[in-house]
Amino acid sequence: MSRSGMIRAACVALLLALVLRPHWFTPVFAPFAPAGGPVIYERASILSLSLSHLGLVALASGLATLVAVGLAILVTRPAGAAFLPLSRTITNIGQTFPPVAVLALAVPALGFGAGPTLVALFLYGLLPIFETAIAGLSTLPPATMEAARGIGLTRWQRLIRVELPLALPVILTGIRLSVVIAIGTATVGSTVAARTLGEVIIAGLLTSNTAFVLQGGVIVGLFAVLVYDALSLLETALTRRLGRQSAGAEA
Amino acid sequence: MAGLSPPGVLFAVLGLAAIFAPFMTLAANRIVAGEGRALWTLAAPQITGPGIALMLLGLALGLPAARPFLRIAGAALGLAGLVWLLVLGASSLLAEAGDYARVSPAAGFWFLLVVFALMMADALSALSPGPAARAGLLVLVIALVGALLWSGALSNLSIAQEFASRKNAFYTASLRHLGLAFGSLLAAAVIGLPLGVLSHRNAGLRRALLPVLSFLQTIPSLAMFGIMIPVLSWLSGVIPGARAIGIAGIGFAPAFLALTLYSLLPVVANVLAGLRTAPAATLEAARGMGMTWRQRLTRVELPLGLPVVLSGLRIVLVQNIGLAVIAGLIGGGGYGTFVFQGLNQTAGDLILLGALPTVALALVSAIAMDILVELTTPRTEREE
Numbered sequence: 001m002s003r004s005g006m007i008r009a010a011c012v013a014l015l016l017a018l019v020l021r022p023h024w025f026t027p028v029f030a031p032f033a034p035a036g037g038p039v040i041y042e043r044a045s046i047l048s049l050s051l052s053h054l055g056l057v058a059l060a061s062g063l064a065t066l067v068a069v070g071l072a073i074l075v076t077r078p079a080g081a082a083f084l085p086l087s088r089t090i091t092n093i094g095q096t097f098p099p100v101a102v103l104a105l106a107v108p109a110l111g112f113g114a115g116p117t118l119v120a121l122f123l124y125g126l127l128p129i130f131e132t133a134i135a136g137l138s139t140l141p142p143a144t145m146e147a148a149r150g151i152g153l154t155r156w157q158r159l160i161r162v163e164l165p166l167a168l169p170v171i172l173t174g175i176r177l178s179v180v181i182a183i184g185t186a187t188v189g190s191t192v193a194a195r196t197l198g199e200v201i202i203a204g205l206l207t208s209n210t211a212f213v214l215q216g217g218v219i220v221g222l223f224a225v226l227v228y229d230a231l232s233l234l235e236t237a238l239t240r241r242l243g244r245q246s247a248g249a250e251a
Numbered sequence: 252m253a254g255l256s257p258p259g260v261l262f263a264v265l266g267l268a269a270i271f272a273p274f275m276t277l278a279a280n281r282i283v284a285g286e287g288r289a290l291w292t293l294a295a296p297q298i299t300g301p302g303i304a305l306m307l308l309g310l311a312l313g314l315p316a317a318r319p320f321l322r323i324a325g326a327a328l329g330l331a332g333l334v335w336l337l338v339l340g341a342s343s344l345l346a347e348a349g350d351y352a353r354v355s356p357a358a359g360f361w362f363l364l365v366v367f368a369l370m371m372a373d374a375l376s377a378l379s380p381g382p383a384a385r386a387g388l389l390v391l392v393i394a395l396v397g398a399l400l401w402s403g404a405l406s407n408l409s410i411a412q413e414f415a416s417r418k419n420a421f422y423t424a425s426l427r428h429l430g431l432a433f434g435s436l437l438a439a440a441v442i443g444l445p446l447g448v449l450s451h452r453n454a455g456l457r458r459a460l461l462p463v464l465s466f467l468q469t470i471p472s473l474a475m476f477g478i479m480i481p482v483l484s485w486l487s488g489v490i491p492g493a494r495a496i497g498i499a500g501i502g503f504a505p506a507f508l509a510l511t512l513y514s515l516l517p518v519v520a521n522v523l524a525g526l527r528t529a530p531a532a533t534l535e536a537a538r539g540m541g542m543t544w545r546q547r548l549t550r551v552e553l554p555l556g557l558p559v560v561l562s563g564l565r566i567v568l569v570q571n572i573g574l575a576v577i578a579g580l581i582g583g584g585g586y587g588t589f590v591f592q593g594l595n596q597t598a599g600d601l602i603l604l605g606a607l608p609t610v611a612l613a614l615v616s617a618i619a620m621d622i623l624v625e626l627t628t629p630r631t632e633r634e635e
Contacts, residue, residue: 082257083257086258086372086376088376090369096614096617097610104593104594105606108602183471185472187474188577191594198471210477210480213477213478214474214478216474217471217474217477221471221474224471228469
């Protein structure tokens with residue numbers, strides 16, 4: 001196994017142990033807990049918090065991907081070109097809104113819990129995906145597009161069979177960025193009572209128990225690193241496959 | 252229909268729909284949920300009529316595609332109508348309600364505000380104003396909003412009452428928030444610039460430094476703030492005199508340190524990217540002229556890379572203004588204090604008092620930094 005493969009396997013094993021068997025780590029975190037205080041978070045199972053954390057991120061990122069790619073397809077068609085500057089403005093402004101402020105502003109409208117977190121993660125995820133989708137869809141090789149038109153593909157067929165597959169690796173870069181940001185930002189969702197791993201960190205902040213802060217922080221950090229890594233691998237694999245296909249087509 | 256601006260049509264449809272949504276809420280006191288009031292039920296028709304007419308006129312002026320100035324005028328009229336209805340609606344609603352009653356803008360108001368603001372932005376982007384014009388516009392908008400707040404016309408709104416009852420706390424929080432965001436930006440620049448320059452010249456340092464900084468970035472912001480508390484309280488115990496200069500486990504110091512650590516990656520990465528923008532031929536010419544590496548750095552590489560370095564600082568500034576809200580959780584002050592107090596008391600307007608200035612500060616900083624980036628971009632590139 002290569003060195004990076006071993007590091008990856010070790011990280012996965014460490015993460016699984018932290019999530020499934022948190023008590024194994026009592027001696028590790030004990031020095032950071034206040035004297036006589038609890039070392040390992042026990043008010044909720046780490047597994048269920050992790051699942052709900054990842055579920056929120058997956059749902060928000062999935063929706064953001066659908067909307068952002070859909071919007072990008074729309075504004076790169078001739079009919080939607082008039083909306084390109086507007087959609088750029090909206091996603092740019094959306095990105096300057098601080099996540100905590102979005103969370104807090106959504107609470108009066110949506111109540112406490114998962115709702116505001118979903119909205120904030122969704123809004124935050126849009127920009128990176130939208131930007132890369134536009135870049136991917138508007139920088140396709142003209143020769144390929146000409147060939148697709150030449151063999152009589154309709155607009156719809158060109159989009160599905162040529163443009164989207166070619167733009168996919170670039171779009172994936174945006175999705176990866178957006179998912180990693182969402183994994184970190186979701187922890188803040190626990191300030192408005194969403195069930196995420198942020199709950200562990202906040203419990204630590206409120207009781208000045210650094211053991212909780214570290215426990216939550218390490219798990220979220222590992223999730224972020226591993227998801228980033230997995231999506232990078234997927235991206236490389238896709239690019240390689242596309243490269244081979246186009247090389248085969250040329251031969 | 253060729254003469255219609257497609258976004259203008261969208262704005263008109265959305266704006267017309269939003270006119271039927273509740274425009275303001277009237278609540279019996281600060282905590283209870285209010286009841287929504289539609290536009291035409293705010294006050295007598297002779298008061299609401301002109302405001303509604305202004306907004307309809309604004310939406311109509313947004314339609315013609317070829318006339319961006321007309322669309323800007325439409326957006327301005329619409330915003331004027333919105334403010335008119337907000338000010339007069341608030342006083343008339345309060346006149347009919349009890350002593351502790353609170354009025355706040357509701358979904359309809361916010362929606363219309365977004366529609367007219369986007370209409371303005373869309374029309375402006377069609378004109379593509381230069382940096383000087385954008386800076387002038389920014390100052391004008393800030394002056395207008397400032398004048399509106401200063402005039403006291405909005406003092407009937409619930410958020411203004413929240414402000415009035417904690418004026419001093421608000422000013423302290425503002426200073427603290429600015430100090431956290433700009434102070435950590437400055438610290439990150441002071442540390443990050445030399446680090447970036449050094450790792451540009453030294454590949455070994457670059458390979459060692461970037462993974463560490465990327466690792467810092469993966470720590471969730473909440474945990475970063477939390478981890479700084481014990482680190483700093485340990486430091487303040489170990490280093491003599493540390494406590495005297497304000498290094499303590501809670502408050503300003505851990506928040507400041509967390510924000511600075513977060514900012515290092517974007518600063519260093521953008522310095523590296525910026526220094527790489529100098530074309531090889533240009534560097535060759537500089538070397539040929541007999542420039543030392545210090546001269547090449549200060550006269551060629553840094554000036555050419557400045558826009559990229561500045562866009563790194565823009566990312567950091569906007570990010571830190573947002574993250575500084577979290578300082579409110581660990582006693583670090585700033586607008587986060589109001590946000591979290593408001594969340595605890597379920598007082599929506601107190602949340603707004605913390606969140607709105609944060610959003611405004613982030614927006615203004617982003618626009619101002621974009622203008623700076625454009626000003627430093629070499630002219631030949633800009634004209635392309």
